Amino acid sequence: MSAATSIDGLPPLRDVIERHGLQAKKALGQNFLLDLNLTGKVARAAGDLSGVTVIEVGPGPGGLTRALLMHGAKRVIAIERDERCLAALAEVSNHYPGRLEVVWGDALKTDFAGLAAGQPVKIVANLPYNIGTELLVRWLTVETWPPFYQSLTLMFQREVAERIVARPASSAFGRLGVLAGWRTDARIAFDVPAQAFTPPPKVTSSVIHLEPRREPLSADxxxxxxxxxxxxxxxxxxxxxxxxxxxxxxxxxxxxxxxxxxxxxxxxxxxxxxxxxx
CATH class of the missing domain: 1.10.8.100 (rRNA adenine dimethylase, C-terminal domain)
Structure with missing residues (x-):
């Protein structure tokens, strides 16, 4: 492997960030994960990706996007709000013809079920810190159940991940734990140390995997x-x-x-x- 390419034949992410001037913006809750072995681990935590459309939120320079495509996702729809990242993502799209669709826009204003268009869907994302919890609550509280997605594999700050999987009588148990426990089986897959990110956040992160219960208890x-x-x-x-x-x-x-x-x-x-x- 030459210094100019990574395990997927594309340039190393550090080079991509430098070339496109993609320093992470705190205002957008960005922390980029550059280690393709780690992004590969996130992709594997989502299970078999062949035959499914993966929706990703906040791909940034495309580290996780590349791992999802490399691990066999039939199609990836990546929603990115930061216009600076579009050129880097276009390079990934060219490398995997017909398999990556980049949607420039705000995830909080996105019709995810519409994007799914009736296809089998998994949502996999290193969510921007500032909108992660809100997006999760929206996905847990969709009116139609079973939902439009087969599973959610998401990265959160460890503290938030603990609240999502918390059980009654624990100090972390709250609204997130009730909603996740009611409609899904949720577990923490693994932790990701702060130094794996650029820039490193002040906390450890965790990848959680949620699978919808087919028939949760009936409630409005x-x-x-x-x-x-x-x-x-x-x-x-x-x-x-x-x-x-x-x-x-x-x-x-x-x-x-x-x-x-x-x-x-x-x-x-x-x-x-x-x-x-x-």
């Missing part, structure tokens, strides 16, 4: 969202107080929950029962 997604928001919005208070606006003590007694309990002690099933009672 918007009502469950409101119940969890109210309960964890005042997590140190007893539920009779934090859920006062939704019926408080009376609501809790309806479903047989002790009004003096606190939000983090409730199971996902109990939150679903509350949402149904509301």
């Amino acid at each position: 997604v918007k009502v469950l969202g409101r119940v969890t928001e109210a309960a964890f919005g005042q997590r140190r208070k007893m539920l009779r107080q934090s859920l006062k606006s939704m019926g408080g003590e009376k609501l809790l007694e309806t479903v047989g929950i002790d009004p003096t309990r606190r939000a983090e002690t409730l199971s996902v099933e109990e939150f679903v029962a509350l949402a149904r009672a509301v």
Whole structure:
């Protein structure tokens, strides 16, 4: 392998960043992962990619994009807001003709189900830190279930990843844990040290893998969202107080929950029962 190429036959990512002037922007929540062995590990964590369309958010200079294509993704749709990255991504597209579509735009304004167009889809992304949680909540709370995607393989700060996979009675258990636990099987696949990124963030990151449950307990997604928001919005208070606006003590007694309990002690099933009672 010459110094001018990487394991996929494209230039090393450091060279790409230098050539296109792609220093990471804090305002866009960018931290680039340059080690193609690590991006390959992320791609493998998503399982078999042959025959599926992979949607990626925030590809940046294309490190993970390249790994997804190299590991057999039939097609990758990469959503990138930073116009500076488009030329670098065009080079990847030329290297893998017909397999990479780059969409220039804001992921928060993107119709992901529309992009999927009924095709088998997996979402794999090193999400920009500033929009990661919001995107995950949107994907967990889509109206139609099973959802348009087969799985989510996403990178978050370790602390956020722990909240996503948290179980009741743990300090990390909150709204994210309820939503993820209700509709998916979520696990942390592996950690990624800060020094693997450019620039290095101040924290360790984790890759999480979420697979949708075919038949989660029935509840109105918007009502469950409101119940969890109210309960964890005042997590140190007893539920009779934090859920006062939704019926408080009376609501809790309806479903047989002790009004003096606190939000983090409730199971996902109990939150679903509350949402149904509301």
